[in-house]
Amino acid sequence: MSTTAPRENPLLAPPALPRPKTIAVIGAGTIGPDIAYYLASTLPDAKLVLVDVVEEALARAKERIAKTADKGVKKGKLKPEDAARITAAVSYTLRYDDLAGADWVLEAATERLELKRKIFTQVESLIRDDAWITSNTSSLPAARLFSHLKHPERATVTHFFAPAFQNPAVEVIRWDKARADVVEALRALFAATGKVPFVTSDALCFMLDRVFDNWCNDAALLLGDATAAEIDTVAHAYVHAGPFEVLNLAHGNPIIVETNTLQMEEGPAYRPARVFESVREWHTVAPGKSVPVADDVAAKVRDRMLGVLFSQSVDILDRGIGAPADLDLGCVLGLGFKKGPLELMRELGEAECQRIFERFARERPGMPQPKRPLPEYQRFSRKVLADEVDGVCVITLRRPQALNALDDEMTDEVLALIKAREGDPKVKGFVLTGYGERAFCAGADIGRLGETLGDAEAAAGFARECSRLLLHLDRMDKPVVAALNGMALGGGLELALRCTALVAHQGASLQLPEVTLGIAPGIGGLVVPYRRWPNAAPVLHDMLASGKRLSAREAKELGVVSALGGSYQEVLRLAQDEVSARAGKPRPSLDKPVQLAPPASGPTKGPGGAALSAEVVGIIRKAIVDAAAKDSLGAALDVGYRAFGASACTAGAREGITAFLEKRKPDFERTG
Numbered sequence: 123m124s125t126t127a128p129r130e131n132p133l134l135a136p137p138a139l140p141r142p143k144t145i146a147v148i149g150a151g152t153i154g155p156d157i158a159y160y161l162a163s164t165l166p167d168a169k170l171v172l173v174d175v176v177e178e179a180l181a182r183a184k185e186r187i188a189k190t191a192d193k194g195v196k197k198g199k200l201k202p203e204d205a206a207r208i209t210a211a212v213s214y215t216l217r218y219d220d221l222a223g224a225d226w227v228l229e230a231a232t233e234r235l236e237l238k239r240k241i242f243t244q245v246e247s248l249i250r251d252d253a254w255i256t257s258n259t260s261s262l263p264a265a266r267l268f269s270h271l272k273h274p275e276r277a278t279v280t281h282f283f284a285p286a287f288q289n290p291a292v293e294v295i296r297w298d299k300a301r302a303d304v305v306e307a308l309r310a311l312f313a314a315t316g317k318v319p320f321v322t323s324d325a326l327c328f329m330l331d332r333v334f335d336n337w338c339n340d341a342a343l344l345l346g347d348a349t350a351a352e353i354d355t356v357a358h359a360y361v362h363a364g365p366f367e368v369l370n371l372a373h374g375n376p377i378i379v380e381t382n383t384l385q386m387e388e389g390p391a392y393r394p395a396r397v398f399e400s401v402r403e404w405h406t407v408a409p410g411k412s413v414p415v416a417d418d419v420a421a422k423v424r425d426r427m428l429g430v431l432f433s434q435s436v437d438i439l440d441r442g443i444g445a446p447a448d449l450d451l452g453c454v455l456g457l458g459f460k461k462g463p464l465e466l467m468r469e470l471g472e473a474e475c476q477r478i479f480e481r482f483a484r485e486r487p488g489m490p491q492p493k494r495p496l497p498e499y500q501r502f503s504r505k506v507l508a509d510e511v512d513g514v515c516v517i518t519l520r521r522p523q524a525l526n527a528l529d530d531e532m533t534d535e536v537l538a539l540i541k542a543r544e545g546d547p548k549v550k551g552f553v554l555t556g557y558g559e560r561a562f563c564a565g566a567d568i569g570r571l572g573e574t575l576g577d578a579e580a581a582a583g584f585a586r587e588c589s590r591l592l593l594h595l596d597r598m599d600k601p602v603v604a605a606l607n608g609m610a611l612g613g614g615l616e617l618a619l620r621c622t623a624l625v626a627h628q629g630a631s632l633q634l635p636e637v638t639l640g641i642a643p644g645i646g647g648l649v650v651p652y653r654r655w656p657n658a659a660p661v662l663h664d665m666l667a668s669g670k671r672l673s674a675r676e677a678k679e680l681g682v683v684s685a686l687g688g689s690y691q692e693v694l695r696l697a698q699d700e701v702s703a704r705a706g707k708p709r710p711s712l713d714k715p716v717q718l719a720p721p722a723s724g725p726t727k728g729p730g731g732a733a734l735s736a737e738v739v740g741i742i743r744k745a746i747v748d749a750a751a752k753d754s755l756g757a758a759l760d761v762g763y764r765a766f767g768a769s770a771c772t773a774g775a776r777e778g779i780t781a782f783l784e785k786r787k788p789d790f791e792r793t794g
């Protein structure tokens with residue numbers, strides 16, 4: 123990719139700046155060590171130094187990092203040798219002079235403007251003129267923090283969310299003095315290391331803290347009408363932990379006082395609730411618990427909490443503080459909302475939102491109100507990013523909380539984007555890829571599959587309905603190339619298999635694990651690969667009937683993948699080349715039946731030797747053979763839809779899907 127202009131997908135362009143090798147984190151409170159842990163665990167070549175002026179704070183930080191690593195090992199998420207490497211990668215110092223060689227200094231000290239400015243002056247006197255400086259403030263604009271520096275252009279805000287080693291959200295502030303390449307390099311680094319960066323403008327409290335602070339402040343303003351426990355109980359409809367539970371966990375009362383006082387620069391309605399000054403800890407329910415709430419109280423609390431949430435959301439969009447898709451995803455990832463505010467507004471409908479806004483205007487005069495008709499706030503793609511690169515439309519599946527698993531909305535957004543762009547003569551074709559370096563797409567949304575259990579007709583209809591995007595791909599003239607940036611599983615692989623060609627990262631993998639969930643792949647997996655790569659039939663049998671995972675290299679040898687790349691950017695470049703090479707060429711027809719040696723019968727085991735459902739394996743084997751014999755693609759696909767329907771009625775499917783949702787291993791020995 124040739125250009126460095128900002129892309130929706132931060133990983134499309136090769137980073138214009140080298141990755142920092144020596145990173146200093148200033149501040150050994152809570153978030154500083156957590157940020158150091160994240161950096162040490164995701165940048166194995168980096169040297170990290172944690173700086174503080176208090177020796178005991180450093181000792182506590184060291185202990186915290188060791189404990190976090192230890193927990194990772196105990197949970198089976200981390201190998202002991204990786205834990206040892208992470209803890210050894212961080213050194214601890216009281217001396218600012220040790221910052222001298224740093225490529226990036228990340229400040230996470232106390233939230234005081236004057237203190238932070240002093241720190242940056244000192245840091246600047248020690249480090250190179252082009253070394254990055256970033257602040258982890260949640261509220262103070264970059265212009266106030268960095269304008270006094272000799273080289274403010276390498277400085278910005280990178281705002282993490284707790285716990286910073288785990289929470290993927292991070293805000294990166296684009297302010298007027300910051301160099302575009304520094305902001306882009308930070309976005310790319312975060313996206314490549316498992317974070318989801320959200321670029322925001324330099325407004326007070328940026329994007330997500332405006333939501334969080336005012337959500338908490340209005341909760342406190344409601345305390346005359348309801349108790350903290352009642353408010354948290356009502357809030358549970360929208361968030362995993364209520365505002366008072368979070369404030370208790372984060373010792374957040376002084377923060378709300380500070381940040382809402384700051385926001386009073388925008389109007390007196392932001393005044394922090396008085397009660398924050400006199401209360402240390404809230405008497406509320408434990409996370410997940412509730413108390414009875416009278417209907418009228420619940421209605422008042424609900425309207426107010428939604429009122430403040432929607433009011434902040436429209437204000438953020440009207441002022442261009444952040445992008446709508448980022449606002450929704452940021453609230454889910456960073457703040458623990460069950461749905462993004464714009465998604466909630468869409469679900470509630472215009473009339474109900476209007477009512478909530480009107481009530482909010484009466485109760486909270488001076489707080490923002492929508493400046494446009496409400497439907498205008500819904501005009502965006504929530505789960506798909508779109509970039510135009512050299513005549514190719516690159517579509518990125520972005521649902522990082524579910525490894526980019528496909529749901530209806532994502533399917534429809536991809537389809538709508540393709541339909542909107544395919545007629546444009548300037549568009550040569552499309553590339554379909556996944557957000558981040560881990561997954562292309564982890565398949566169909568397993569949560570949704572549960573709804574299909576027990577009704578063969580309905581389940582077959584569901585599979586047919588889920589195929590709407592894939593059927594459109596079959597009919598397209600312009601090429602669509604799948605760029606497998608990471609794992610491609612189940613429905614995600616079935617989607618890729620319908621593309622004109624596949625290219626992959628050399629570390630990517632291809633798997634049809636449906637059989638391990640007790641179901642048959644329903645949207646072409648039993649059909650299409652045999653018609654495209656009949657020579658691969660023995661391997662395909664294994665993939666379908668035992669869930670065998672294929673490495674990208676094996677897929678390349680079989681001809682399923684046409685090229686391998688060593689980095690995200692190389693894979694995307696290869697995909698673009700493939701689009702150019704295939705533009706204007708007709709696709710081979712998949713209507714002809716294929717001669718297959720049928721899959722062997724007998725018992726099969728899944729990956730790791732676990733037993734599979736014999737009934738479901740039988741359904742899959744039979745469908746492979748039946749579909750191969752059909753003399754049109756449509757008829758063969760129908761066999762697949764029906765096989766999915768039949769599998770959805772087995773005891774194995776109920777066990778497999780329930781086990782996934784309950785995060786346990788399925789027991790197919792018991793269910794058969």
Ligand code: COA
Pocket residue numbers: 523524525527564565566567568569611612613635636639
């Ligand atoms: N549908 C819905 N959610 C999915 C998903 C899918 N297909 N695949 C992954 N996720 C979710 C997980 O539930 C988890 O959510 P949580 O953090 O809220 O618990 C999140 O994505 C991360 O996945 P997790 O399982 O914690 O990561 P892991 O590294 O332990 O395992 C996989 C990765 C891919 C092995 C595992 O997620 C998996 O087996 N996914 C199902 C793949 C599959 O069978 N797809 C075919 C469906 S047709």
